[in-house]
Amino acid sequence: MKRTALLAIPLTLLAVATDGAKSNVQVSATPQPVEIVPLPCFPSGKLTLGMTNTARKAVITDMRISGGSPLVLSRRQFSSYLPVNQLVTAPLDVRVPRGTTPGTFSVQLSVGRERLSVPVVVRPAPAKGPGDNLLLGEQAVASSTHGNMKLCGGVDGNSDSAQWGASGWHDATKSVFPDSYGVDFIAPTTVGRVTLQTLDSTRYPAAVMGIRDFDVRVRVGDSWSTVAEIRGNVQGLVGVPFTPVAADAVQVVVHDSNDHGYSRIVELEAYDS
Numbered sequence: 407m408k409r410t411a412l413l414a415i416p417l418t419l420l421a422v423a424t425d426g427a428k429s430n431v432q433v434s435a436t437p438q439p440v441e442i443v444p445l446p447c448f449p450s451g452k453l454t455l456g457m458t459n460t461a462r463k464a465v466i467t468d469m470r471i472s473g474g475s476p477l478v479l480s481r482r483q484f485s486s487y488l489p490v491n492q493l494v495t496a497p498l499d500v501r502v503p504r505g506t507t508p509g510t511f512s513v514q515l516s517v518g519r520e521r522l523s524v525p526v527v528v529r530p531a532p533a534k535g536p537g538d539n540l541l542l543g544e545q546a547v548a549s550s551t552h553g554n555m556k557l558c559g560g561v562d563g564n565s566d567s568a569q570w571g572a573s574g575w576h577d578a579t580k581s582v583f584p585d586s587y588g589v590d591f592i593a594p595t596t597v598g599r600v601t602l603q604t605l606d607s608t609r610y611p612a613a614v615m616g617i618r619d620f621d622v623r624v625r626v627g628d629s630w631s632t633v634a635e636i637r638g639n640v641q642g643l644v645g646v647p648f649t650p651v652a653a654d655a656v657q658v659v660v661h662d663s664n665d666h667g668y669s670r671i672v673e674l675e676a677y678d679s
């Protein structure tokens with residue numbers, strides 16, 4: 407049986423022994439190795455930490471988590487009430503700064519005398535040359551993001567409408583337009599085409615739920631300009647070519663969707679031509 411970590415511990419449970427240096431707790435982590443791509447919106451570096459109490463009594467235990475540079479960890483401790491022989495889990499996000507040289511590092515987990523070293527493999531960032539998707543994994547910027555969705559979902563490399571819930575984006579302002587979604591580049595980048603995959607599945611076809619009216623805008627320095635206007639769209643995948651420009655940012659500004667509700671983007675991509 408799998409349990410998630412308990413944050414609120416009922417007072418009646420505090421009577422159990424807390425765990426000292428002697429440990430009957432098994433430490434686990436999956437996957438191993440965990441892989442990271444050093445881009446802010448690339449989906450990587452997700453670990454699931456686990457503790458299993460093999461003693462005959464429940465305990466309250468702390469797992470200590472450490473990792474040296476360049477690793478950036480979302481938590482340093484995982485504390486939980488541990489029933490007997492039940493796996494209790496918690497997530498750990500591991501990140502590295504942009505530009506980190508590929509290599510193998512490690513995260514150290516310890517509970518009492520139990521130790522586990524989890525290998526972390528930093529992969530090269532995807533190519534961003536001619537013909538490559540220039541938005542993949544880059545820092546997304548949105549006017550708002552609904553609580554059920556992820557800001558990075560529209561540039562995470564997954565354009566499958568069937569996985570919309572896990573890998574899409576929409577705004578948080580239902581029936582209020584415009585909404586915007588795009589990427590800030592770290593250096594001027596020549597863009598000459600955008601492709602927008604709006605929600606388009608058997609259950610939620612684009613003509614019913616997809617984005618209908620939108621502009622493509624680019625920012626050069628502090629100045630935004632509109633390079634294309636699309637109106638009355640009912641397609642899932644929309645390719646929008648325009649005169650190439652060295653941009654500091656690119657975004658779509660959505661003026662309406664076919665259900666007049668949310669601005670749904672499964673994936674936004676940009677290319678040099």
Ligand SMILES: [Ca+2]
Nearest residue numbers: 559564573672
């Ligand atoms: Ca996506």
